[in-house]
Amino acid sequence: MEQNIDVAGVTKCFCGNPIIAREFLMGGVSYLADSRLENLKKLRMLDVPKIMIRLPMISEIEEVVKYADISLNSELDTVKKIGQVASSMDKVHGIVLMVDLGDLREGFFNKEDIISACEEVNSISGVKLMGIGTNLSCYGGVVPTCENLGRLTEIKESIENRIGRSLDIVSGGNSSSYQLVEAGKMPCGVNNLRLGTMLLLGHDEVNDKWIKGTYHDCFILKTEIVEIKDKPSKPIGEIGKDAFGNVPAFEDEGIIKRAICAIGKQDTDIKWMEPLDGSIKILGASSDHLILDISKSKMDYHVGSIVEFQLDYVAILSVMNSTYVRKVIKNRDEKVREG
Numbered sequence: 186m187e188q189n190i191d192v193a194g195v196t197k198c199f200c201g202n203p204i205i206a207r208e209f210l211m212g213g214v215s216y217l218a219d220s221r222l223e224n225l226k227k228l229r230m231l232d233v234p235k236i237m238i239r240l241p242m243i244s245e246i247e248e249v250v251k252y253a254d255i256s257l258n259s260e261l262d263t264v265k266k267i268g269q270v271a272s273s274m275d276k277v278h279g280i281v282l283m284v285d286l287g288d289l290r291e292g293f294f295n296k297e298d299i300i301s302a303c304e305e306v307n308s309i310s311g312v313k314l315m316g317i318g319t320n321l322s323c324y325g326g327v328v329p330t331c332e333n334l335g336r337l338t339e340i341k342e343s344i345e346n347r348i349g350r351s352l353d354i355v356s357g358g359n360s361s362s363y364q365l366v367e368a369g370k371m372p373c374g375v376n377n378l379r380l381g382t383m384l385l386l387g388h389d390e391v392n393d394k395w396i397k398g399t400y401h402d403c404f405i406l407k408t409e410i411v412e413i414k415d416k417p418s419k420p421i422g423e424i425g426k427d428a429f430g431n432v433p434a435f436e437d438e439g440i441i442k443r444a445i446c447a448i449g450k451q452d453t454d455i456k457w458m459e460p461l462d463g464s465i466k467i468l469g470a471s472s473d474h475l476i477l478d479i480s481k482s483k484m485d486y487h488v489g490s491i492v493e494f495q496l497d498y499v500a501i502l503s504v505m506n507s508t509y510v511r512k513v514i515k516n517r518d519e520k521v522r523e524g
């Protein structure tokens with residue numbers, strides 16, 4: 186079954202880096218989308234419609250209208266302000282109203298409320314009601330299904346009947362909704378998805394499967410060893426709280442070979458990174474030190490050696506936001522481009 190679904194490439198995970206965003210465009214996305222205006226501003230030279238995907242703050246509407254063509258909304262006061270500002274700039278800003286299908290983050294919860302909100306938005310000058318959207322598996326962990334997204338398409342039809350025209354956008358969620366497309370089960374009214382994780386990691390979050398033909402190692406973190414010493418696996422002395430307020434527990438494995446790398450919780454999330462050398466074990470981290478057990482590795486590590494890690498979503502987000510980590514963008518054929 187053929188399905189026409191436009192993709193909004195979500196750039197927030199890499200802080201709106203325009204070089205990576207351009208690769209999204211080459212890959213065929215129809216929009217770029219971000220939750221932060223600072224990131225949308227970085228993308229302003231790219232000629233493609235941009236969507237602000239976090240509900241706009243009333244205090245930032247001027248910039249919303251300036252840097253985004255469309256925004257996701259759930260409050261009429263905000264939409265009215267957008268209408269005023271857009272009119273004063275001789276612009277028309279697109280509005281997608283959010284429907285909460287049960288995940289309990291943003292959006293109108295009752296069908297009648299969303300329909301009357303659409304009627305009202307339809308009458309505000311300076312804005313154009315582009316459509317509706319939803320977000321699942323974020324706060325409540327609610328899995329996208331034919332049933333809940335079917336409700337979205339039902340709501341779309343009721344709105345179209347009420348306002349007497351069709352809606353351009355029915356946005357069925359984030360990467361977690363992609364599994365329905367692959368299974369051929371996406372309700373046919375859905376014509377847009379907002380994808381970040383899936384484009385960056387080739388990962389279907391719901392089924393925890395890798396998508397065929399995708400690379401999973403596009404984000405590699407390189408760290409430098411600043412100490413290697415043989416020490417016990419278990420700290421000596423009475424154990425109180427660690428630097429982050431937790432009381433840690435340790436196995437006694439005798440003397441192990443421990444390495445410290447110069448990176449820490451200021452820069453990354455150790456639960457979401459995996460050493461490329463599979464025999465290395467991450468023991469823990471404090472703000473600026475990453476502690477590894479390298480006892481089992483066959484590699485000859487020494488002070489100054491580089492240890493590489495493959496990153497998953499949360500670690501990518503953290504690393505890309507750390508001003509202490511230098512970012513280098515390469516093609517797979519190793520041609521280095523500016524950072």
Ligand SMILES: *Cc1c(COP(=O)(O)O)cnc(C)c1O
Nearest residue numbers: 195238359360379380381382383
């Ligand atoms: C972050 C975000 C997305 C993208 O989510 P992924 O799971 O990375 O695809 C889509 N929509 C909204 C509203 C978001 O905040």
